[in-house]
Amino acid sequence: MRKPENNKNPAPTVRFVQIDVEQAGQRIDNFLLRLCKGVPKSHLYKALRSGEVRVNKGRIGADYRLAQGDTVRVPPLRLPQAGEPRAVPPGVFPIIFEDESLLVVNKPAGVAVHGGSGVAFGVIEQLRAARPGATLELAHRLDRETSGLLMVAKQRRALLALHQMMREGRGRKHYQALVVGDWVNDKQHLRQPLLKWLTATGERRVKVDREGKEAHTIITLRKRYGRFSLLEAELRTGRTHQIRVHLAAAGHPIVGDDKYGTDEVRDRFTRLGFNRMFLHAFLLEIPHPLSGEGLVLQAELPPACEQILDWLEHHS
Structure with a gap:
């Protein structure tokens, strides 16, 4: 029997990104903002503070500057696929x-x-x-x-x-x-x-x-x-x-x-x-x-x- 198709997004996984000469010199927070387009900035800073983002297996601060050859661990950060509606949470502002x-x-x-x-x-x-x-x-x-x-x-x-x-x-x-x-x-x-x-x-x-x-x-x-x-x-x-x-x-x-x-x-x-x-x-x-x-x-x-x-x- 044919299994039903699963149309849900695959679960996000950890990524390891090798820094090349063009990416070297960037601050890690700015690098992540460009790499993870659509992910709220607050989520990225939280991942940095908690140590989920690592460089060469070590914890770093948001002001760390990348060097050529660095390996950046990017934690699972799920984004909607193209065309997938995004739920808008109700906002309460002062x-x-x-x-x-x-x-x-x-x-x-x-x-x-x-x-x-x-x-x-x-x-x-x-x-x-x-x-x-x-x-x-x-x-x-x-x-x-x-x-x-x-x-x-x-x-x-x-x-x-x-x-x-x-x-x-x-x-x-x-x-x-x-x-x-x-x-x-x-x-x-x-x-x-x-x-x-x-x-x-x-x-x-x-x-x-x-x-x-x-x-x-x-x-x-x-x-x-x-x-x-x-x-x-x-x-x-x-x-x-x-x-x-x-x-x-x-x-x-x-x-x-x-x-x-x-x-x-x-x-x-x-x-x-x-x-x-x-x-x-x-x-x-x-x-x-x-x-x-x-x-x-x-x-x-x-x-x-x-x-x-x-x-x-x-x-x-």
Whole structure:
């Protein structure tokens, strides 16, 4: 008798990957992110911390740099096959404000706002799974590694009103960023135009370029920590990676920025247990999309950011 076909994915198995000359020099965490596309970053860091990922049979940290000839043990990390639907777990995020037309949540770092580009799902998909039948649309975006206030419209007319508000510059979005270096001016306007481009591997990047779009960021110094500075950044335009690129172009990249920062700084803070970018959307000053009433919404710095500031306070 013919056995019934099994259409389920085969169980994942341990893989051993030999590092060649082109892969040498990469940090192990970045290598795994490229090798295991679609696997959540949090899962990969957990595998590193637990020792499931090994190099030459030994445990390593997330900042380990691969050498030619290294053998990397990659633990079983199952991914759906092409065409297989991925279940979206309902998401519960801290609610800062909610009424019949607007929802504002405090997004954690490391969570995308929506699925795509190797990410199975994001905040908006998880909110929809938690609220079946509700109308929920992103009013704007935050980078995956940026934490803080995220606006979600619950009505179509609220969404259109929020988009118009942002086009007309009637809202204010404020961020806190820890940057490398001693920021000099108490207040400074950064107005360099920004242009999107793609790397040879197809990754999206942004650079200062005279052919780019107008961009305006207002920087206010909050506190100095010796070789680092805590800044407040107010967006007056909403370009991709705007704060990150403006600060990097000014010679003060954000701590933990894996696109525009330095490996040396990222490695240093990783050893301190800080595995994210220090950029947090902490304040929204907007008119309500329907009533026009002024709203002032705040999200405190995450504990990881507070802890690193406390460490700098005592060691700067």
